[in-house]
Amino acid sequence: MTARKPVIVWIRRDLRLADNPALLEAARTGRSVIPVFIADGTLAGLGAAPEWRLKLGVQHFAETLRRTGSRLLFRQGEALPVLRALVAETGATDVYWNRAYHPDEIARDSEVKSELKAIEITAKSFPGNLIFEPWQVQTGAGGFYRVFTPFWKNARGLPVSDVMPAPQTLRVPDHWPASDNLAAWASRHRMNRGAAIVAPYLLLGEQAAQHRLQAFCDERLQDYARDRDFPAKPATSGLSEPLAYGEISPRQIWQRAKVLWEQGVGGAETFLKELVWREFAYHLMYHTPHILTRNWRAEWDAFPWNTDENHPHVIAWKQGRTGMPFVDAAMRELYVTGRMHNRGRMIVASYLTKHLMTDWRIGQRWFSDCLTDWDPASNAMGWQWAAGCGPDAAPYFRVFNPETQLQKFDPGGTYRHAWIAEGDLCASETAQYYFKAIPRSWHLQAGNTYPAPVVTVKDGRERALSAYETRSF
Ligand SMILES: Cc1cc2nc3c(=O)[nH]c(=O)nc-3n(C[C@H](O)[C@H](O)[C@H](O)COP(=O)(O)OP(=O)(O)OC[C@H]3O[C@@H](n4cnc5c(N)ncnc54)[C@H](O)[C@@H]3O)c2cc1C
Structure with a gap:
């Protein structure tokens, strides 16, 4: 009687109906489908903002499924016992999911797959969260790429399958198994006041992501290559957020922009190339998982980084008070919006790791929160790219100058004005708002004098280069 047995779809960071291979395949069996999200140990290490955002995403997707007549079950606990219990409760014979690529997720999924198979449950994983599976793009010798350009040249020629439609219907089971309390889980987060501050800047849910993609292709793509480096211009897609939760798939973006590339729309090739940087990051994480926690090039372990998270320079960096307007504007943008322009990310990362000679993992932790x-x-x-210790990294001796970068990419001072209030008689609303958003314990006010640089461009550069030249490797 397999025909009547439900299929469980284990929903993870793929919070969408369309182009969701596991969900579509389950719907196509004609059997009832039980989507479940499991809050397991792999979520324990999430920083405050991404954890809060994930919970909002899961709640939103539960609402989307409810509108189709289905549901999203929610369970807390380790994935294997939760799935085993659900199989026993529902009589399901199949469990489907879309692949994840973090080493902890790979280990978990491999165990779940073999344990489910051992009890004669069909466990199937699908490629749904990348354009190219990490093992699909190979060098001529059959290995993996360490450098982006050849990766891009290879990847851009590979076939990409069509986007899949959303399932027409999701058959529901005769009885829904019980769910743990999703609302209670979702409201338990560490953002506190931060939630209200960041909320207006969110791009939440599948529909919003699709609208953004459409608007971006219609209005911004043409000038993307020219404008994408200017932080004050609304020139980029802003799709990294829904991509991070699978509310849009990279294949949906690829296929839309690829057509425009073939039609000769300016900016489309540059945009696709940026999208493939994300693929490259996953390729590297899959083949060299130590990229997440250790210097990719081990010789950098001997470099004299500052590792003191409470060093006054690090605190000034986090609080946007380094005295370098580009760095401070970007750090304040991050604090208020939960986002930072790519040029800002490169500048603040370079300033922290080179001028302040601080271990990149301190910056990584702050970003992840x-x-x-x-x-x-x-x-x-x-x-790792910015710090110089990664594969295909910016060489350590190439030190971004945050002053000339600001002149070049913010020539009219719009970005600076948007985020730096001190000394500005007509300080913008956002710049003033930063001081309302930050914790009182930071003791900062918009009327303060703007600080002198904690480390000047010249001193920082010379110190970093001298440490580099006298290094022991
Ligand atoms: C120090 C540092 C930390 C970063 N941390 C993150 C992060 O946590 N999450 C994240 O998604 N991106 C990160 N990036 C990459 C990049 O800054 C963002 O992807 C980009 O700013 C997102 O804005 P967008 O969606 O408007 O990009 P667009 O310019 O519209 O680009 C389209 C898509 O291409 C991908 N992309 C673009 N640039 C890059 C890049 N350099 N690396 C990888 N993918 C890219 C993203 O998925 C992006 O959504 C980081 C970059 C640096 C230098």
């Missing part, structure tokens, strides 16, 4: 688009692979790759 503050970013609503936090993504383990892109984040680690970005930090």
Whole structure:
């Protein structure tokens, strides 16, 4: 009687109906479908903002499923016992999911798959969260890539399958198994006041992501290559946030932009290339998982980084009070919006690791607490790139100058004005708001004098280069 047995779809960071291979395959069996989200140990290490954002995403997707007549079950506990219990309760014979690539998730999923198979449950995983599976893009010798350009040249020519439709219907089981309390879980977060501050900047849910993609392709893509580096311009897609929770799939973005590329729309190729940086980050995380926690190049272990998280320079960096307007503007943007422009990310990461000679993992931790688009692979790759210790990294001796960068990418001072209130007689609302948003314990006020640089461009550069030149490796 398999025909009547339900299929369990284990929902993870794939909070969407369309282009969701596991969900579609389950619907196509014609059997009832039980979608479940499991809050397990892999979520324990999430920073405050991404944890809060994930919970909002799960709640939103539960609402989306409810509108189709289905539901999202929610269970707390380790994945294997939860799935085993659900199989026993429902008589399901199949469990489907879309693949995840973090080393902890790979280990968990492999165990779940073999244990379910051992009790004669069909456990199937699908490729749904990347354009190219990490093992699919290979060098001529059959290995993995360490450098982006050849990865891109190879990947751009590979076939990409069509986007899948949302299931037309999801058959419901005769009896829904009980769910743990999703609302109670979702309201338990560590953002406190931060939630209300960041909330207006969120791009939440599948529909919002699709609208954004459409608007971006219609209005911004044409000028993307020209404008994408200017932090005051609304020139980029902002899709990293829904991508991080699977509210949109990279394949949906790829296929839309690829058509425009083929039609000769300016900016489309550059945009696709940026999207493939995300693929490259996953490729690296899959083949060299130590990128997440250790210097990718082990010789950098001997470098004399500052590892004191409470060093006054690190505190000034986190609080946007380094005295370097580009760095401070970007750090304040992060605090208020949960986002930071890519140029800002490169500048603040370079300033922390080079001028302040601080271990990149201190910056990585701060980002992982503050970013609503936090993504383990892109984040680690970005930090190791900026610090000079990663694969295909910016060489350590190439030190971004935050002053000339500001002149070049914010020539009219719009970005600076948006985030730096001190000394500005007509300080913008956002710049003033920063001081309302930050904890009182920081003792900062908009009327304060703007600080002198904690380390000047020249001193920081010379110190970093001298440490680099006298290094023991
Ligand atoms: C130190 C540092 C930390 C970063 N941390 C993250 C992070 O936690 N999460 C994250 O998604 N990105 C991260 N990035 C990459 C990049 O800054 C963001 O992806 C980008 O700013 C997102 O804005 P967007 O969606 O408007 O990008 P767009 O310019 O519209 O680009 C489209 C998509 O391409 C991908 N992309 C673009 N640039 C990069 C890049 N350099 N690396 C990887 N993917 C890229 C993203 O998925 C992005 O949504 C980091 C970069 C640095 C230097």
